[in-house]
Amino acid sequence: MKGVILSGGKGTRLAPITLDYPKQLLPVMGKPIIFYTIEYLLEAGINEIGIVVSNETGALIEEAVLNKKFPATFQFIYQAEPLGLAHAIGLSKGFIEKNEDFVVLLGDNLFDKKLSSLIKTFNDTDASSLVLLKEVDTPHAFGVVKFDAESGRAKQLVEKPKAFVSKYAIVGVYLFKYEIFDAIAALNPSSRGELEITDAIASQVELGQNVQTSLLDSFWYDTGTLPGLITSNKRLLIANKNFDNRGADVRDSILLGGVLISEGCSIQNCNIMGPVYIGPNTKLKNCIVGPFTSISENNILEDVEIQQSLLMQNCNIENTKIISSFVYKETKVKNCRMILDEIFNGSKLCETY
Numbered sequence: 402m403k404g405v406i407l408s409g410g411k412g413t414r415l416a417p418i419t420l421d422y423p424k425q426l427l428p429v430m431g432k433p434i435i436f437y438t439i440e441y442l443l444e445a446g447i448n449e450i451g452i453v454v455s456n457e458t459g460a461l462i463e464e465a466v467l468n469k470k471f472p473a474t475f476q477f478i479y480q481a482e483p484l485g486l487a488h489a490i491g492l493s494k495g496f497i498e499k500n501e502d503f504v505v506l507l508g509d510n511l512f513d514k515k516l517s518s519l520i521k522t523f524n525d526t527d528a529s530s531l532v533l534l535k536e537v538d539t540p541h542a543f544g545v546v547k548f549d550a551e552s553g554r555a556k557q558l559v560e561k562p563k564a565f566v567s568k569y570a571i572v573g574v575y576l577f578k579y580e581i582f583d584a585i586a587a588l589n590p591s592s593r594g595e596l597e598i599t600d601a602i603a604s605q606v607e608l609g610q611n612v613q614t615s616l617l618d619s620f621w622y623d624t625g626t627l628p629g630l631i632t633s634n635k636r637l638l639i640a641n642k643n644f645d646n647r648g649a650d651v652r653d654s655i656l657l658g659g660v661l662i663s664e665g666c667s668i669q670n671c672n673i674m675g676p677v678y679i680g681p682n683t684k685l686k687n688c689i690v691g692p693f694t695s696i697s698e699n700n701i702l703e704d705v706e707i708q709q710s711l712l713m714q715n716c717n718i719e720n721t722k723i724i725s726s727f728v729y730k731e732t733k734v735k736n737c738r739m740i741l742d743e744i745f746n747g748s749k750l751c752e753t754y
Contacts, residue, residue, distance in 0.1 A: 402520065403501060404442040405493045408435060408462055408508035409455040409480040414626050418729040418746050423458035424625055425508040426465055427727075428713060430637040430695045431663075431680045434624050435462065435508045439471055445516035447504060448473040451496040453480050453489045485595030490577075491585040500579050507573035511633045513619035514574070523576040526553070528613040530581060530602050533574035535617040543570035544599035548614045555612040558603035560591065569614075571599065572621045581605075627744055630727055634711055635693040638676035649679075658692065680714070697730075 412419030415427070425435040435452075442450055450473050454462050463477045478492050490505055497503050502523070504516060514533060523531045532555070534546055545567040547557040559566045575598070584601040591597045606612050622633035641659065648664030658675030662668060665682040673679075673690040680698035690696075691708025700716045707723040716728055719735035729746040 402447055403497060403503045404447040404450045405490065405496070405503055405505045406435065406438050406442075406450060406452045406508045407486060407489045407505065409453050409459075409489055410483045411455075412625065415630075415727075415744055418727075418744055421457070422729075423454075423462050425462060427624070427630065428695065428697050428711065429511070429624065429630065429634045430641065430678045431697055433465060434511065435466065436469065437511055438506050438508050439466070439473070441506065441512075441516055442504065443471065443473060445504070445520060447516070450474070451476045451478055451493050452508070453478045453492055455479070455483065456481055483595075485591070485593075486598040487585045487588055487596035487601050490598060491582060491596070494582050497579060497582075502576065502578055505575040505577065507623075509624045510573040510621065511624060511637075512572060512574065512617060512621040514615075514617050516574075519574065519576060519615055522553075522613060522615055526611065526613050528576070529578050529605050529610040531576040531613040531615060532571050532602065533617055534569040534614050535572045535621050536568050537570040540565070540568050540570055544597070545570050546614055553614050555602070555606050555614055558599050558606060558612075560597045560599040569616070572617060573623075575602075580610075627727055627742070630711060631693075631709060631725060634695050635709070638678060638693055638695070641676060641678070644675065663698070 408425045412424040426433045476496050544560045546555050547567040548555045584604050588596045623629045644659040644661045646662035649662040649666040651668040654668050654671040656673050660673050660675040660677045662679045663681040667684045669686045671685050671688045678695040683700045686703045689706040693709040696712045697714040699714050702718050704720045710723045710726045712728045713730035715731045717733045721737040723740045726740045726743045732747040
């Protein structure tokens with residue numbers, strides 16, 4: 402079985418930082434989101450992975466993934482235009498051998514479900530396709546599935562229904578047999594002008610094919626929004642069991658709760674209340690760091706108060722308060738009274754270096 406990760410798209414919900422930088426490389430608890438996705442596949446024993454990327458940002462994803470030296474082989478599949486999930490999956494046809502099964506994951510989604518259990522259900526039921534579902538409060542915003550509670554077999558799939566169909570949404574984890582490519586080839590664009598994978602799977606149901614479902618009763622986050630980034634970072638920090646700070650130089654500081662401080666860090670006269678992640682070679686002086694904060698590598702912060710936020714690498718920030726925000730890499734700013742609920746790239750009216 403092979404894996405396919407969909408990492409194209411424009412990332413418009415996280416603009417302006419994703420206009421020329423892929424959302425899949427944004428860090429959550431210090432690690433690019435797509436790295437978690439790759440690890441899901443590796444944990445399931447899948448080490449042949451195709452990654453569908455855009456022409457605009459694909460080279461950045463390719464460089465980051467290959468430099469990480471994962472124990473896997475990768476094929477990067479370029480998508481000229483974001484014409485829908487089904488179109489992106491269809492582009493992987495040359496990567497998947499005939500009669501071969503494969504897993505498809507979205508490169509910006511995080512979830513808590515072992516792929517091995519899904520693969521077992523897929524194989525045991527001899528399914529044509531399998532989709533992972535989660536109960537949601539806003540089913541009209543998703544592709545949803547009505548299914549038989551006893552057998553798990555799908556009865557109806559609808560993309561973003563106007564009338565209520567089901568409260569169970571597809572959360573971006575799919576298992577397919579090779580025949581899904583036939584269903585994709587028969588699609589017409591939706592009203593959005595895209596080829597919808599929900600429509601392709603729905604056609605399998607209509608033809609009487611066995612489409613199975615599995616329910617997710619733990620967390621799933623779409624990290625393509627600011628709330629999604631902050632919430633997923635919080636969830637991973639809570640789940641983290643490694644809070645080692647022995648490789649850091651910590652002086653005249655108070656650490657409360659789980660605080661992970663990486664090697665090469667200098668922490669001077671700071672109050673840090675975990676859970677918190679601080680990446681390698683970061684320097685903090687006279688700072689207050691509140692819970693659910695992740696600070697990536699090579700940052701310099703002085704007289705900064707920050708909580709429930711994420712900072713990318715190589716920032717230099719002074720005399721600033723940051724709450725519930727995402728700060729883009731290489732931001733240099735000081736004397737900014739408040740950065741609140743923002744995707745921040747230094748464009749705010751603050752004094753900059």
